[in-house]
Amino acid sequence: MAETEHVPVMAEEVVEYLAPQPGGVYVDCTFGGGGHSRRIAAAMGRGRLIAFDKDPAALAHAAEAAPAGVAFEAVQADFAQAPELLRARGVEQVDGVVADLGMSSMQLGHPERGFSFAAGPLDMRMDPRQTLTAEQVVNQFDERELADLIFQFGEERRSRRIARAIVRSRPLRSTAELAGLVAAVTRPMKRRRGMHPATRTFQALRIYVNSELQSLAGLLAALPAWLRPQGRAVIVSFHSLEDRPVKQSFRAGAQAGVYRLLTPRAARPTETEVAGNPRARSARLRAVERLEPVS
Ligand SMILES: C[S@@+](CC[C@H](N)C(=O)[O-])C[C@H]1O[C@@H](n2cnc3c(N)ncnc32)[C@H](O)[C@@H]1O
Structure with a gap:
């Protein structure tokens, strides 16, 4: 399959x-x-x-x-x-x-849609007719808004640390860049087995972008x-x-x-x-x- x-x-x-x-x-x-x-x-x-x-x-x-x-x-x-x-x-x-x-x-299997950690644009729109993309959220929201969003929609405890790293590394253009950044700032911490460290951040962005x-x-x-x-x-x-x-x-x-x-x-x-x-x-x-x- x-x-x-x-x-x-x-x-x-x-x-x-x-x-x-x-x-x-x-x-x-x-x-x-x-x-x-x-x-x-x-x-x-x-x-x-x-x-x-x-x-x-x-x-x-x-x-x-x-x-x-x-x-x-x-x-x-x-x-x-x-x-x-x-x-x-x-x-x-x-x-x-x-x-x-x-x-x-x-959606996950086509990196150009921006849902996966594989290199692709920070898009994540299910409906391509809508204008808001994950790239806009990642590059335009202020640190506090990003932290709140990642916490609320990703239930990610390390949301502040991740938001700070995102703001310092902007502009971010690809999913792979974002996934790598999140992995780098959360690396020393304990992770759930088998789960990519950026899973919750990606979930938060996807939920927000698609309401x-x-x-x-x-x-x-x-x-x-x-x-x-x-x-x-x-x-x-x-x-x-x-x-x-x-x-x-x-x-x-x-x-x-x-x-x-x-x-x-x-x-x-x-x-x-x-x-x-x-x-x-x-x-x-x-x-x-x-x-x-x-x-
Ligand atoms: C988990 S898949 C559904 C798989 C499907 N039940 C099957 O058996 O193949 C979810 C689908 O719902 C769509 N979707 C998610 N939220 C939606 C919404 N609010 N309105 C319409 N479609 C939505 C996504 O684009 C995606 O194609």
Whole structure:
């Protein structure tokens, strides 16, 4: 399998929790390589599947994702805009929603996108139509703003030290330069085994550049109105900044009688899956079912 092919994470569990019904309307918020979309389309057999991705490269081959009985449409947009884009297509409510957060192996595997530590521009935009890039953040933010951003979105304890080093070494133009700099200033410190020392800094920049947490908050807020009674939402996240709001929103919904929790504790990938796909290691899946509104 080429490095740039995306192996869908927890694919069986996604389909199991979503339980797609023939004739239903389903939304894949994060098409990526289409692995989840393909399985959902196959499981429903007939109905409608609308997939979103911010990244036009992800949607380049999307047309082949669904079998003949499924009306399939791929839309290049932020999933936070999905409710209004669906309304424009005459869809007010749906039977199921899937979101598999973060970046794809295609994005990571193409250094020119700026997501990987390999030499590439400091870009990191999922949607190339947006103007803000990681290069602007790295070279224009003041030291305090950088430190706060790396701390908040990377949960990086060494954020001040890293921000100071960045400001002293500017201008920085490539991901390899940034990764090397972070590694150099954090080298004497203890590191988590197997994790590149710049992982958290890169995560912070990527989250900030792509407004990832705002999009997730928008999706979570929209879900109750968007899901039909018995409709289901399945969200796969890869770090605590994503998982925490999902957990809190689903629990609050369950307490308010809006949702039934299908995963009282997050579901995790099997050891076999993790052995075959290390990207799955940190995955957490949470799922809910929309309850009948009380009138
Ligand atoms: C982990 S991959 C999804 C992989 C996909 N489930 C599969 O099986 O191939 C995440 C994808 O979501 C997209 N993405 C991330 N945040 C997004 C957002 N707010 N709106 C739309 N797409 C987003 C990324 O561009 C990336 O292609």
